[in-house]
Amino acid sequence: MKLPDIQSSPPEEQIPIDKVGIKNLRYPIRVLDRAKGLQATVGEFNLYVDLPSHFKGTHMSRFIEVLNEFKDEIHVRNIEEILRKLKKRLNAKSAHLEVYFPYFLEKKSPVTEISSLMEYQAFMLASLTARKIDLVLGVKVPVMTLCPCSKSVSEYGAHNQRGIITVAVRSKKFIWLEELIEMAESSASSPVYPLLKRPDEKYVTERAYENPKFVEDVVRGLAFKLLENKEIFWFTVEAENMESIHGHNAYACIRYPFENYSSESSISK
């Protein structure tokens, strides 16, 4: 039986479509790990292509078929090949892959040096047009921030809280998630840890008190480190504090190259 291919017929309004595809697909993957080679995790994927004005629809099942060809071997080294196959199978001029995944690192407590696993939320946003791949690598890093104003006005104590740093970069050379995480953690009052014994808790508490940071200080310190790395030619850094003295958050953001702010990224919220 021959079934009609509605997708290949012409559409009513002949307008080209920027991105069409599948969203929120979870899939087990392996990603590059500086210490262990590869790390098993679970990715949440968005896969898109463009669609020229004369085709009514894309063929959604082919996105999954391409992903299936790489089963168990989806990591940063073959993202470009995945995008090439997507472009080819979908007859497209551009292909896009976005993947968000939890990433785990062994982290030692600072004094007792007990190892445990710390989780970060990482992401890769990759696009392939004509023949050039564009890759944005990023990660969300929980940190501790202690308020310089609170410390300076108070006889004792200072409010502090968990903050989340989001850093995303474009780089001329391969860059490890571990490098971004280290730059982010060292820009805050203190890293956070999965496991702290009492001597560690003393160390972290005192270190944060000696090292107060506003969200403004955090994004500036991190931007400064990123600007020193000559391979990185684009970045955004954001810091968001779950303020311990408020019900709302404090937020700061720097983009490089320095440019006018646009509201558009807030649409997807």
Add this chain to the structure above:
Amino acid sequence: MKLPDIQSSPPEEQIPIDKVGIKNLRYPIRVLDRAKGLQATVGEFNLYVDLPSHFKGTHMSRFIEVLNEFKDEIHVRNIEEILRKLKKRLNAKSAHLEVYFPYFLEKKSPVTEISSLMEYQAFMLASLTARKIDLVLGVKVPVMTLCPCSKSVSEYGAHNQRGIITVAVRSKKFIWLEELIEMAESSASSPVYPLLKRPDEKYVTERAYENPKFVEDVVRGLAFKLLENKEIFWFTVEAENMESIHGHNAYACIRYPFENYSSESSISK
């Protein structure tokens, strides 16, 4: 034209259904406000009835019709009437209304006494069976907690963070959300505020440092206050800290009457 009423036909498996209805319906409402009489807000509703074993389906549109009859007049004083109408219109033996809504209070900063609006997430869970209404009233209250262990082991400073207290009660008499909020806020190291000028920030920082609380202390302190109110015959209190030194949270919970813990409430997560 007479359209068939499939819902009223018998089902394949004649099993009674505990709850059937509509979920995640948003609707503008007015709720009782101790200071202002009524407060306009937006509720997210779940509305259910039971369904006897001999009917295939309930009539979903009637839930909305009942809600529409109370338009602009949905508040705690007429929940019982809404439930009575639901029971009657749906020919049910029991009816359930759950509503979650942001609730705002004027709150003065502690030193400069500037008023602003503070938001709380409140909820009412109401059930009407034979002729008795059962009402659970609750609210989520953001607070500041400062760690007693961190304070005691450190030369200076102490880690602190935003925590969320969830308190839910059954009471013989009407109780204001404001009363629950006051009991919750006074059980933490400090309340949080929408607006703090420097003298306020100094006050809150120092007060929290003088008043360290674990999540365990928070739930015990709040349970103690609730036990003193003889009108309250059932409660649960939970405290969850977004720990500033960890990426995960600290949590404690007390239920009264004291009873064995059951996993079942974790299903809906």
Add this chain to the structure above:
Amino acid sequence: MKLPDIQSSPPEEQIPIDKVGIKNLRYPIRVLDRAKGLQATVGEFNLYVDLPSHFKGTHMSRFIEVLNEFKDEIHVRNIEEILRKLKKRLNAKSAHLEVYFPYFLEKKSPVTEISSLMEYQAFMLASLTARKIDLVLGVKVPVMTLCPCSKSVSEYGAHNQRGIITVAVRSKKFIWLEELIEMAESSASSPVYPLLKRPDEKYVTERAYENPKFVEDVVRGLAFKLLENKEIFWFTVEAENMESIHGHNAYACIRYPFENYSSESSISK
């Protein structure tokens, strides 16, 4: 007592900050309503300014103070004034206000013509630089989509599902949310409704079957209507289907002016 103003001291790294301020603040507001004049709802606000390289920090409490001056009178007509006050009070060159809120419309069922309230998620993203205001107005519109491919290959039936259309525009003249909602709903297989009696359900079912739409058709149809409105000089339209035959979603997006796709808006996910 004079407390130090740490924020006004110079920072370690003298890098300008694009946006700094407060995030996720909920506040009751009134917004313009074409039928009723004003509508009470609850907004979730982000408020930012830029920060020049020579100041260490912004003054977070002033954001709330400015908002408080407009209490009960926050709507689209005075966003520009709010931004002007933010710029002035914070000594900034730019100010940004983002607000997300549920918006309710009376909607009649298509045959029985019973009115009830339908909820949409609306947003306004406003920026004020030198002397020009930039306003993006948008809304998320739930709709019904019926698959043209499924209909054409099947003897009977066709899979359909709830989809969400997100439309955001910049316009030379004032535009009502109601206009965007109407354009979005008429681009799908059918609008969705809060209340449908059996004759309405028959009508909606049959109308959707007669009017199959891919996500690609939805964004093209809506883009076509937006292009016809000569006041609208910028837009993005997105359609996302919670596919009834898959566990993942189908997605399409058109931006105007037609431009190269950038990954950057996916960072905030």
Add this chain to the structure above:
Amino acid sequence: MKLPDIQSSPPEEQIPIDKVGIKNLRYPIRVLDRAKGLQATVGEFNLYVDLPSHFKGTHMSRFIEVLNEFKDEIHVRNIEEILRKLKKRLNAKSAHLEVYFPYFLEKKSPVTEISSLMEYQAFMLASLTARKIDLVLGVKVPVMTLCPCSKSVSEYGAHNQRGIITVAVRSKKFIWLEELIEMAESSASSPVYPLLKRPDEKYVTERAYENPKFVEDVVRGLAFKLLENKEIFWFTVEAENMESIHGHNAYACIRYPFENYSSESSISK
């Protein structure tokens, strides 16, 4: 240096605490897989113990230490051992482990028989008191439901949508997630699939049209199958439809043993 152990001192209010511990900790795990033996995934953990009235606090770091002892070997077969260690290390009378994780199964498209990975959200809720372990095993299963009313009143077509079935059981014998998934999928109008070619889409569309199901039918059909399994002595089944004709959801729930509904599980929402 000897640091004080504040946790072991007596609290102000001597009230026993039901559950205290850590929440929302992500950790890579391996779970039992009927086809492959073990499956690597990422778990989100809550770990709690009780706390007697005479201790001020629990020792949070020990939860992580116990988890670390089982690193790479966390699966259902050793949950009891984890709980025993938690009880012992924390000197508690009860210990609780809750873990939520994505679970993947190979699934063939129904006609073309192409394999791909389908994701389910699974969970295990385990408690150890005196010497008895209590285990609730559950999973969320996306399915397709087609409305019997819409089909019966319409000349052609019928509205259908993605629904989510949540099933949770207590069983005398070990039960596979795969068994729960099969029972859930066969209770809906059709399973959903990650990949469907045109002949598959025709099959699924027509099969769902021939097999209409309300949420009420879904929970009854699944309850019937669970009641037939004599090993299962407790269950809850829920079905929630993202109705394609509404902006809100339809919901039904059955609990066994049949008992009075309580509002309490709605507190954690």
